[in-house]
Amino acid sequence: MEGASVDMDPELARQLFFEGATLVFLGVPEGSEFGIDCNSWQVGPRFRGVKMVPPGVHFVHYSVKRKDGAASETGPRTGIFLHLEQKEIRLLHWNPQDELMVPAPEEEAEKLREQLTSLDPFLGPYPYESLRCWVSLSSHINKEVIGRLQPVCGNIYAFPEVLPTENMTHTEDRAKHNLPKYDSGCQSYKEGMSRLPLMKQKAGTEIRFSQLPAKLYPENATPAEVTKHSMDLSYALGCLLETNYPGQPLEVLAELQFSFVCFLLGNVYEGFEQWKGLLNLLCRSETFALQQPDLYSEVISILYHQLAQVPTDFFIDIVSQDNFLTSTLQVLFSFLCSPSADKSVRKKAMRFRAHLTKKFQWDFEEEPLDCAPIVVQLPEGWDNTA
Incomplete structure (x- = not known):
């Protein structure tokens, strides 16, 4: 594994070697791309896995090198969310037919424990200098979240069958x-x-994201209520939370992080679409936001770390099409930076707005498009002349 970090205190390295988890990958084709969390490398001839992995949630991703005659290319990325315990050994074998890493039984993995010392020269150390970055992207993701959202097949495909x-x-x-x-x-x-x-x-390969509400207002809503719920999405957000996270609204933040990691590290466009949909609901739900200051303080922290992982011009093409991110955040700041917001959240939101203005050169002072007159589509059968 080329490029792995080796600059570590020997005593600390020895402790981490025996206390951290170990991921053993056997048979990965040389030249393939392999990564864990925010790191990726090209697989060399001696690669057998990663040692000294901190316990907790991790995202392993790889792209196999394919040979087509004299030419070779790297295939689409496949990812796996894993939850590792202290000192755990996880063994995966390369399946050349399906081009997948297949988990081995726990008994087979445990048999490797006595061979860890001999495997040491073939294991790359987990790059601890990047751990802070990964934790900031996955702080709300846990074992239960992985079990709920990861596909039944266990793999996250950039291009599913x-x-x-x-x-x-x-x-x-x-x-x-x-x-x-x-x-x-x-x-x-x-x-x-x-x-x-x-x-x-293909059945079983779908990421089990929450289904976003198709309707923004309740049944039999009056025209005034339709307009109200189309501008303040608190009702739609409440429906999403009640259906998927009853009594635990903070858990929606785990899905916000999960979808972003799928997009950023797994190259899954569906992840971006889910992230965008969740963000749209959260940023346009004024009534809910003012009632949940703790949740929105976390929303700001999550967005700060997520946007830190993309270059300053990353959203330019996307924004130029529908101005999604700037207009959405502009609505969020319009009520989080207002006197009616919680004092600590207002202060945090104002600092975040200033940070984005400086980094991305986004203008949040211009009147948002949302302030333009809204044409509301009335439910079928309504008499709009009444």
């Missing part, structure tokens, strides 16, 4: 979708796209 919803091997199946009996070629791109079968992600 998809399957057609129907086989369409029979003529009648193709007829239902207005497809020709025989493939006569496509006359246009549009026709080609229309002939593609409907696809769905």
Whole structure:
């Protein structure tokens, strides 16, 4: 493993070697990319894993090096969230057929304990200088969160396998979708796209994110209530919390971190979409925010650490399309920096706003687009002339 940290006090290293957890990876193809938490390296011929891993939650990620004739390329990334105990040994074998790291039984892993000393030269030390960064990104994620959100298959894929919803091997199946009996070629791109079968992600590979509310207001809401709940999303956020985190609103922050790690370190675009959706709810729920100062103090801390991991121009293209991040944070600051907010949270929010203005050159003083007149889509059947 090239680039691993070796500058550590010998006595501390010896203590960590026996007290920390050990991850053993056997058979990883040379030249592949391997990482744990915020670190990644290229796998060398002697690589067998990572030692001195601090107990707790970790995210292991890898991209296998594939050879196609004389050329070679690195495949899409696969990640695994792990919760490690003190002195635990976790053994995974490389499965070349599926190109996956497959966990070995605990008994097999325990048999390696007597061989740890001989394995030492082949284990890279966990880079402790990056631990603070990882903890700041995963402080709310625990073993229970991993069990709830990680896919049933245990792996988080940057590009998960998809399957057609129907086989369409029979003529009648193709007829239902207005497809020709025989493939006569496509006359246009549009026709080609229309002939593609409907696809769905392979069962068990889906990240089990909370489903965001489709409706922002309650049933039978009046036009005034529809407008109110479309501007202040506290009702929608309350529905999300009641469905997924009853009585434990702080746990939504773990999902906010989990989705960001999936995106940042796992290269999972779905993670970004979930992070964006959760952030939108949290930042536009004024009534809820003013009632939960402790939760929003944590929201600020989480966003501070998350945005510290991206370059200053990271959101430029995204922001230029719909101005999502700046406008969303602008709404958040509009009530967290107001006199009605908790004093300590207001002070923290103002410092965070100043930090973002300096780092990203974002303007939070301009009137947000949310202040423009809102056209509310009334429920079907409403008489808007009444």
